[in-house]
Amino acid sequence: xxxxxxxxxxxxxxxxxxxxxxxxxxxxxxxxxxxxxxxxxxxxxxxxxxxxxxxxxxxxxxxxxxxxxxxxxxxxxxxxxxxxxxxxxxxxxxxxxxxxxxxxxxxxxxxxxxxxxxxxxxxxxxxxxxxxxxxxxxxxxxxxxxxxxxxxxxxxxxxxxxxxxxxxxxxxxxxxxxxxxxxxxxxxxxxxxxxxxxxxxxxxxxxxxxx
Numbered sequence: 001x002x003x004x005x006x007x008x009x010x011x012x013x014x015x016x017x018x019x020x021x022x023x024x025x026x027x028x029x030x031x032x033x034x035x036x037x038x039x040x041x042x043x044x045x046x047x048x049x050x051x052x053x054x055x056x057x058x059x060x061x062x063x064x065x066x067x068x069x070x071x072x073x074x075x076x077x078x079x080x081x082x083x084x085x086x087x088x089x090x091x092x093x094x095x096x097x098x099x100x101x102x103x104x105x106x107x108x109x110x111x112x113x114x115x116x117x118x119x120x121x122x123x124x125x126x127x128x129x130x131x132x133x134x135x136x137x138x139x140x141x142x143x144x145x146x147x148x149x150x151x152x153x154x155x156x157x158x159x160x161x162x163x164x165x166x167x168x169x170x171x172x173x174x175x176x177x178x179x180x181x182x183x184x185x186x187x188x189x190x191x192x193x194x195x196x197x198x199x200x201x202x203x204x205x206x207x208x209x210x211x
Contacts, residue, residue: 001125001206002122002125003021003024003108003125003126004111004123004126004181005020005109005112005115006112006116006117006126006128006177007127008130008160009136009164011131012189014032016186016194016195021108021109024107026109027108028109031113031115034067034098035085036081037069038055038090039058039078039080039081039084041065042058042080042084043076043077043080056090059093062094075159078163082166083166085166091172091173095118102119113167113173113174114174116128116178117176117178118173124209126182128178130186131185131186133164136160137157140156184198184201
């Protein structure tokens with residue numbers, strides 16, 4: 001079984017996807033971490049994320065960066081990831097990697113921006129997880145402050161809106177809710193309530209598919 005979890009930055013989809021994978025004993029992949037790894041590698045090489053050739057070369061060497069590297073969660077890396085993710089060649093280079101993970105047994109949960117629309121359009125269950133921009137900015141601010149980063153709520157909200165615009169406006173695999181995805185708004189939900197809602201959707205969808 002493949003479960004696709006898409007949505008904008010800081011909507012809670014990563015934490016939710018991990019919990020879903022644990023709940024059902026499935027493999028988990030944070031596809032955003034792949035793009036963050038590409039962005040981080042570009043930055044470490046002293047290059048510009050807008051340089052399409054540099055970004056492609058980084059994507060082809062993405063295994064050089066551990067997906068557990070703490071620098072992946074920095075705001076600078078996230079912004080670089082949003083830029084390189086708009087590069088069609090980068091997305092193509094990472095597509096097979098993501099699909100190979102998705103097809104592992106007994107199944108997988110992938111979270112990202114285009115899992116249900118491009119990476120795994122055949123996924124049995126698709127969730128589109130979102131929240132208000134203000135709620136997402138607050139969550140992101142609290143996360144970064146807890147890590148000791150010097151950030152302001154205003155800057156976080158502005159960056160988040162810019163990243164939303166890039167994600168939704170790019171020509172290649174823009175952020176959009178798949179037609180058959182279930183919308184899950186987490187604005188007023190904590191992680192336990194969001195997990196319970198997601199599990200209800202998953203189990204009802206699988207039950208309906210099995211007849």
